[in-house]
Amino acid sequence: MNNIQTIILCGGLGTRLQEETEYRPKPMVPIGGKPILWHIMKIYSHYGFTNFVLPLGYKGEQIKEFFYHYHLMTNPCRISLRDHHNITFFSDEPDDVIDWNILCVDTGESTLKSGRLRCVEKYLTEDTIMITYGDGVADINIEDLVRFHKSQGKIATITAVSPAAQFGELKIDGNLITRIKEKEHISPHYVSGGFMVVNKDPFFKILDETTELEYGTFRHLADIKQLASYKHTGRWACMDTIRDREYLNSLWDNKDAFWKVW
Numbered sequence: 547m548n549n550i551q552t553i554i555l556c557g558g559l560g561t562r563l564q565e566e567t568e569y570r571p572k573p574m575v576p577i578g579g580k581p582i583l584w585h586i587m588k589i590y591s592h593y594g595f596t597n598f599v600l601p602l603g604y605k606g607e608q609i610k611e612f613f614y615h616y617h618l619m620t621n622p623c624r625i626s627l628r629d630h631h632n633i634t635f636f637s638d639e640p641d642d643v644i645d646w647n648i649l650c651v652d653t654g655e656s657t658l659k660s661g662r663l664r665c666v667e668k669y670l671t672e673d674t675i676m677i678t679y680g681d682g683v684a685d686i687n688i689e690d691l692v693r694f695h696k697s698q699g700k701i702a703t704i705t706a707v708s709p710a711a712q713f714g715e716l717k718i719d720g721n722l723i724t725r726i727k728e729k730e731h732i733s734p735h736y737v738s739g740g741f742m743v744v745n746k747d748p749f750f751k752i753l754d755e756t757t758e759l760e761y762g763t764f765r766h767l768a769d770i771k772q773l774a775s776y777k778h779t780g781r782w783a784c785m786d787t788i789r790d791r792e793y794l795n796s797l798w799d800n801k802d803a804f805w806k807v808w
Contacts, residue, residue: 548594550692552676553666554586555659557603562787571605573680574612575791578798580620581612582785585683585805587646592808593688595676596645599669601653601662610650660763661755670746678740683794683805684782686741691776695743698774702749702767706775707739707782736775739782748772780804 556573566575573583587598602609612619617635626632653665663677674692686705695703738760754762767773781804785791797803 549597550595550672550674550676551597551599551670552587552590552595552678553599553601553663554583554678554680555662556583556600556609556680557606557653557655557657557662558659558680559604559655563785563791565788566791567604570608571603571680572785574605574608575785577785577791577794578803582683582794583609583680586678586680588643588808589683589686589805590676590688591643591646595688597647599649599651599666601651601666603653603655603657603662606650606652613648613650658755658757659759660753660757663759664750664753664755667750667753673746675744675746675749677742677744679784681786682740682782682784684739684741684778685780685804685807686778686782687807688741691741692743694776695774700767700774701752701772702744702764703742703774703776704764705739705741706736706777708736708779709782736777739778739784741776741778 554573556571558572559567561567563572563575566572573586574581576582577585583600590596590598600609617623617637618633621635621637623636624634649666649669651666651669653662657665674696676688676692684705684707691703691705749763752763752766754766757763764773783790783794783805785794794803798806
């Protein structure tokens with residue numbers, strides 16, 4: 547088990563997934579019967595990172611309830627009605643989940659992501675902190691990511707991913723598709739895939755909670771050449787729409803869940 551803490555941003559409204567998020571927070575939308583939040587945590591815990599900080603917002607009480615009743619919610623159990631305290635669980639849960647240490651912090655429904663980070667700052671105990679979004683999965687090696695960050699000597703590292711590498715790319719001339727390019731492991735077009743690493747003290751010293759994280763603090767880090775890029779050449783996906791949810795569930799059902807590194 548590694549003491550590095552992982553902050554998973556869990557507080558947003560998820561407005562583009564409203565069919566689901568009307569009733570639950572976005573990180574609780576299920577993939578294969580488990581919340582996508584669980585899948586993200588499994589990626590980290592597979593590499594020994596089991597200390598999680600969850601800044602909660604919209605319907606955050608559901609996340610608290612899920613983990614408080616985790617064994618009841620996820621395992622077969624025998625309940626004796628003669629004695630309602632007598633519950634026997636039948637679990638084959640791997641040790642990495644049992645070792646999870648989860649800090650839930652209410653940070654407000656309308657708080658910006660940067661503000662949520664400020665709210666949990668006082669609970670952070672390590673010099674190196676990991677941050678990611680509550681809706682993205684990847685077949686990423688977290689140990690390699692941390693090693694890369696430390697080798698760069700920068701305040702922060704963002705994992706760069708290529709959606710074109712995930713889905714393939716269309717070459718278009720006017721209204722005609724001239725070529726369908728196969729999926730590639732490397733593409734010149736990158737976006738932020740989350741899975742970030744920061745050095746706590748310098749990062750929080752310049753964190754501006756009044757602006758959005760990506761266009762405030764991270765833009766400033768880029769301007770002063772303190773933002774490294776970890777290019778992930780594997781697969782990545784985020785759950786932003788109902789179509790994304792269906793896609794991820796189909797991958798799980800067909801045993802092609804690329805993020806299932808455990």
